[in-house]
Amino acid sequence: MKYIVFLSFFLVSCTSAPLSVNHYLLHTPTPVVTEAHNKQKTPIYFSSVTLADYLRQASLIIQLNEHELHYSRQDLWAEGLQSSFYKALKHDLNFYNSPKNITEANSVENALTLKVNLQHFLITNRASVISSGTYSIKPKGANWLQKPFYFTIPLEKDGYPHAVSQLRKTIESLALQINQDIRNIQSSNN
Structure with missing residues (x-):
């Protein structure tokens, strides 16, 4: 009898459809263009991105309510979120x-140092995505300038592909904000 139950369970599990897994990238490969650093612009050493502990896994995350998160088993980052x-x-x-x-390269003379600390990077149940944290910029010989960032972008469609593209837009917004601060530092040094 035990064997019949086991065999029935085995046959049922073999006939169920396999879990479809989707992988997502935040960046796409682009041609590498090497340029000499402009002597009139301060080089920027982008040293690191650190993640909140809950972001250090492969699943895309949905915030279901104020204190509850859902980690998708089917929708995953194609590479580590920190690297991507x-x-x-x-x-x-x-x-x-x-x-x-x-x-x-940290050895570039007079380089500004940039670090990013990512605290939130998720999809919400309110049809939006959120990216927040802090970034720090340190000019050579000066103190760290630390700034918070918070970006939220509405979701116009259903599905993870659209949510990932909206999350990607938060990174573009962060780059614009950082570049503005860097330009301000560079202009105050000239």
Whole structure:
């Protein structure tokens, strides 16, 4: 009898449809264009992105209410959020800061240092996405300038693909805000 129950359970589990898993990227591959750093612009050393502990996993997250989160088992980041967010923000910083002067080398003389601390990066049950945290900029020989950021963008369609594209737009907004602060620092140093 035990074997019949086990065999029935095994056959039923084999016939159920497999879980469909979707993977999402925050950045897309773009051609690499190397430019010499502009001597008149201060280079920017983008040192790190740190994540809140709850963001350090592969699932996309939906905030169901003020204190409850849902981690999707079917909709995942294609690579770690920390790495993907870093790549997307670096791309946008370079895009909005021409000529490109974002460097990964800490040895560049007179470079500003940039760090980002991401506290929230999620979809809400109120048909929006939220990205928030702080970023810090340190000119050589000066104190850290720390600024908060908070971006929310409404969802116009259902589904994770649209939500991810809206989350991506929050990174563009962050790049614009950071670049404005960097321009202010650079103009005050000239």
